Amino acid sequence: MTTGIDRRGLLRGSAAASTLALAAPALLRSAAAQAGPIRIGFPVPLTGAFGAEANDQVRAAQLAIKEFNAAGGFDGRTAELLVRDDKINPGEAATRTLELIEKDRVNFLVGGLSAAVTLSINNVARERGVIYNSISQSDAINEAKDFGRTTFHEALNPHMTAGAVGRYVFPKSGKRVAFLSADYAYGHEMMRGFKRAGEASGIEVVADIRHPIGASDYSAFLPRIAALKPDVLCLCNFGRDQVVSIQQATEFGLKRNTKLVAPVLLFTARKAGGDAFDGVVGGTSYYWRLEDTVPSAKAFNDRFRAAYNGAVPSDYGALGYAGVRSVLEGVKAAGSTDTAKVVTAMEGLKADFYKGPQSFRACDHQSVQSVLIVEAKSKGMSTPDDVFTILGTEGPDERFLRGCDELGHKA
């Protein structure tokens, strides 16, 4: 009886097969590294106080990926977004970033939504030479101590946001200014921005009051401020603190004599806070009504509406889009996914993705971009999403940033 397979052949065959099986993972891995999709890690706080913002960031980032792939990707490679929940906890963010770099072998990182979290992701990424484009407000990330050559900052920083708002408000509303600030780094950075802007118009600081972060009762601070009758009250706080303090300031009747100013007015916070925000002036990186004047904003909004049932992108959402798009445009311009080449390409990027011209400053990779000054409204809205009036725009200019020397960068 012959089976057609002799023992020797069987041995030889199985030896070859097992060699192949052993080598397969290695072969696959190196093949994936060369021709697999371009992987972008995206840690954002899907759970926690900023879940709404984070989910909007994911949707907008997915749009950037979809556009890139629809346009044929790069060199036959598509892009892929790996979303991770950082739970707005810096330790969790560091662990997730390690996972994305070591296990998922991402090419790039984009994300973060809190100064502490973005600094944590940045520290892990720069130590491993992975490009990280931060989309969270922070002043510290510009400073030489935290900066790495692979660090990019797509978002505004507190200094330029508060500065732009201050330069707009102080000449118009008066020189007697009171500050109510959340007592932590972000609040202090905002206040520094306001004060620097105020020096030019000669403001007089009548009160400088700090409240603990997460405070729910402002009745100890607001009557003191109301008694001083300042022209302007700057609320240097964020998120829920901002919503609650503005609601209580309205109840205390501060709006009668005083202009309320918040450095960052979030689209989502205004929608949550309702008409208490009426008349409050603040800054933002993006508001969808920019489409009335800026063609790239119109195009971006239309693509977003088409993808998500007519919804408009929020300010933080738009940053998710821009963060991913900057990196992918960097890849196209560099003609490579090699880190050093993409860094150089991103440094030279002259972009107009969604809000007008933008570029990264050479010394700290801060995105130099326009800041919108908006006023919240609840009447005369064209749609339920029409919650702000754009009062003005401060164009992109390095003058409004802290100087490279001041940040500790050597020329």
Next chain:
Amino acid sequence: MTEGAPAARPGSGRTGRWLARASRHRVALTLAFLLVFPWIAPYQALAVNILVLGLYALGFNLLFGYTGLLSFGHAAFLGGGAYGCGIAIVHYGLHPGLALAAGTLLATLIAAAMGVLAIRTRGIYFAMTTLALSMCVYYAFYRAEAFTGGENGLRGINVPSVALPGVRLNLLDPTVKYYAVLAVVGLAIWLFSRLLSSPFGAALEAIRENEHRAQACGYDVARMKLAAFVISGALCGLAGALQAIHLSIVPIEIMHYSTSGQAVMMALLGGMGTFFGPFVGAATFSLLQDGLATLTSHWQLFVGAIFIAFVLFLPLGIWGEVLARLRRAGW
């Protein structure tokens, strides 16, 4: 709390041949498991986290499981160790080995100061005192922005490699990092085991069973409690120091009271008063959180429900229950 604990104690009852043998080699068995653990864990960074949290729960368990004192302030020791180590590296450029020692020392000092004050109270008052004192420590570190980075956290604890006599370990390689951390954790586990089998360990268990009887037997209960408190703090501090090097940052959240609660949860999940339980607890806690967070954004709801189920149906904890069943089966 001091007298209420023994009901859920898996150490009692007749022990069979196999369990006795396993108990004798508990350090070797624990290390054997931890040696192969990276191949079971979803990714190495998480494996290192579990290792560090396991050591944190182990230190906590010395006080909670073996001495019967429920502290709600252990975050101060984990955080103290992490900040001590981080500050030593960032501000003073110390060798990582020395920085680990500096972190552990800082945690030990914090534990000594807190212990002297807290040990006078008992039961729920002890829990509340430790909680309050740990929040004082939290605010002190939160305010010392020049050293700790405050709200932004301490960054820049970058240890790409460690020079040891004869070798240079590349800590950017996740596998090397895991085994380097395991070497330190292994040493701590061995010390911990030696401590438990010493007369001091036996005295601690006597205090847990009945404080008055232990006192009547001539033990200086107050001093032994303080010693247990400080040693527990030192072990947690070492865990914190390792965490700082692992994540290269120290977030202020590490000192928050929710981190203290995490120690209680891990000890209960794994099995209080068991040697290997803290690692089981840390692994279960981290894997649950990690896995559920990838599946759903309502992960907290499920973690909470699972935790309640464990408390209701497995009061001995996972490892405690396993031991109890093996014992019943005559192992």
